[in-house]
Amino acid sequence: MSAERQVAFDAEKEKVMPENRGLHYEENLLWEKEHSEHPGVDLPDAVGLPLRTGLAARGEIGLPQLSEPQVVRHFVRMSTWNYSIDHGFFPLGSCTMKHNPRLNEKVARFAGFAQVHPLQPESSVQGALRVQYELQNWLAELTGLPGVCLTPSAGAHGELAGMMTIARAHALNGQDKRKIVLAPDSSHGTNPATAVMCGYSVRNIPTKETGRLTLEAFKAALYETDPEGADVAGMMVTNPNTCGLFEREIVEIADLLHKAGGYFYCDGANFNALVGKVRPADFGVDVMHINLHKTFSTPHGGGGPGSGPICCSEELAKYMPVPTVVQNEQGYALEWSEDRPESLGALKAYQGQFGMHVRALAYMMSHGADGLRQVSEDAVLNANYILSQLAGDYHVPFAGPCMHECLLTDKKQKDAGVSTLDIAKALIEHGYHPMTVYFPLVLPGTMLIEPTETESKDSLDRFIETMKGIAREATDGESEALHAYPLSTPRRRLDEVKAARQPVLKWAD
Amino acid sequence: MADYKYTKDHECVFVDGQDVWVGISSYAREALGDLVYVELPEVGKSVSQGDDIAVIESVKTAAEVYAPVAGEVIAVNEAMPDDLDLIAKPVEQGGWIVKLKVADSGALDALMNSAAYEAYLKEVD
DSSP, X not given: OOHHHHHHHHHHXXXXXXXXXXXXXXXXXXXXXXXXXXXXXXXXXXXXXXXXXXXSOOOOOOOOOOOHHHHHHHHHHHHTTOOOTTTSOOOBTTTOOOOOOHHHHXXXXXXXXXXXOTTSOGGGOHHHHHHHHHHHHHHHHHHSOOEEEOOOOSHHHHHHHHHHHHHHHHHHTTOXXXXXXXXXXXXXXXXXXXXXXXXXXXXEEOXXXXXXXXXXXXXXXXXXXXXXXXXXXXXXXXXXOTTSOOOXXXXXXXXXXXXXXXXXXXXXXXXXXXXXXXXXXXXXOSEEEOOHHHHTOOOOSSSSOOOOOEEEOHHHHTTSOBOEEEEETTEEEEEOTTTOTTSOOBSSSTTSOHHHHXXXXXXXXXXXXXXXXXXXXXXXXXHHHXXXXXXXXXXXXXXXXXXSSEEEESHHHHTTTOOHHHHHHHHHHTXXXXXXXXXXXXXXXXXXXXXXXTOOHHHHHHHHHHHHHHHHHHHTTXXXXXXXXXXXXXXXXXXXXXXXXXXXXXXXX | OOOEEEOTTOEEEEEETTEEEEEEOHHHHHHHOSEEEEEOOOTTOEEOTTXXXXXXXXXXXXXXXXXXXXXXXEEEOTTGGGOGGGGGSOGGGTTOOEEEEESOGGGGGGSXXXXXXXXXXXXXX
16 A cells, blocks of 8 residues: 555544544454555465466455454454344344344254255255254144245245245136235335235225224225225235234234135234234234244344245145145155145245254244243233333333333424434443334334343343433433434444435445 | 415325426425435326325335326426425425326315315324
8 A cells, every 4th residue: 555545544544433442443444454464374476377367467456465363353343343132132123133042053053954955865864854844843833824835035035925825826716816915004114015026016004093903994995996805915914013012803804804815914023922822823814924033033133044934824835935844754855846836936946044944943942832932921021011111201102011012102202302313322322222213104203112032120121211211311401412322332423314315335436 | 375285195285277296295394304315206107196106215214205186297306306405395496296287176176275284283193
């Protein structure tokens, strides 16, 4: 690097990276580090050797010359900027940031699981296939839906697989004139997006009044353009919904939908409130996806790939994607399209995120059926504890009890000029990852808090105290401070508007 | 006082003979917060009442703008994507997003006037 360039970098550093704080390190890009004369690997110069790739020698590409400790420190320092469930409470509503038990990790690292290849002969991977078979059975038992495909590799991928299964069923049964999918206005954004990807148009069901679906609003949507609902392909509903409420009229709603010839897709994002308590098939679900990375404790959010198996009713199982694992006289085997001619086919190569399947099954088996039920109960209890403790300080739009997450809004703080964004930034100042903000969209300024079963009462009490303190600051005329948070972080409050309007996507010109 | 009409989804409409200028109400502007993006429709597009005609994205959320009445898109506010603060101006003075040629001007009677919209806001809040 030239001297002028170095000076320019230093000046830039002064501007954007003021200082290290305590043991909180600033870190430049590898390219910005002073080039060491001591690269980690000492190779002889390739003088006189014929160049085999390309005919002309290419120019200097400027890879940094760094030693191994420099590189290790670079990545470890950056990793300290991260916030994860392993750092502390992570109440991100709807995302189910629960602890990832280390037992799962240990089991997933067994050589027989970690070092198998999807192209190995089935006879040599019987143990791995058995894991998938057992997982299918656990999921079928817990949902009441017997057809399980483990392939989808994320929640939204599972949604796509589920809705494609519904579309396939309609197509093979001469029902392709059905073009409408119903979804409540509190649904996850991926629901309408998935329906549109499958060629449907979305009709919203309003839920703003009570936070729940009502039979009345559902009927109005179902029969809006056809008195029999014969143009409706299905419905996508999350239960409990994104306001953290159980849909009380769901059985009657599902009955009407089925009578009209539509299928009920359940977004399984909130299944962690129901495991061992309610089987979704019993409230009318035809197909749903399961977020193994939420409900069944496999890592997510940068920690590992997601996994979104789908579970289907007997009726829909033949249309779902392949492969699926079956047991026969020889042991365990995969069934592909030739065995399942009505299947919509394979969604991706191989069988999905096998490592996540191992972890999820380890979680299920280590808890057992009674333990999984208690997990759901504890998650619901924790959310209700937070709701009851904060109900005096924050506006509760829909009266509790709630399920596994609770919904608050900034209505009480608004008059003091304090918004949900300020509250979220204040939580960062106090060392917490904020809750989900401005979602669901049914109301302004929403805050969705999901503690999961992971947190102890002490940890919930500390969070509640922090939230109460922020509410006090807002009403005690300290709103100026609340507009300034966070102060103790390496970066202060970011200009989110400018970042969105004029993003700088290049490191340098 | 300009003649504004409003929808339940908080579109604000300025009626100018057979044409209407469509923007969003100040209530909607406040609820959305700072805008970061506006997606405009193509000129010439025919829309039914309730069709999506534009998408507004703010730091908080993305929201659709719906056609207040059926008609044809005769102009879009090309300046808006580059100057999102225009949304704060009155609809007919730069705050408009889309201009529609109304198919049936009788349909405009179904929209709320300012007083009715004020009352509606009290009800929903």
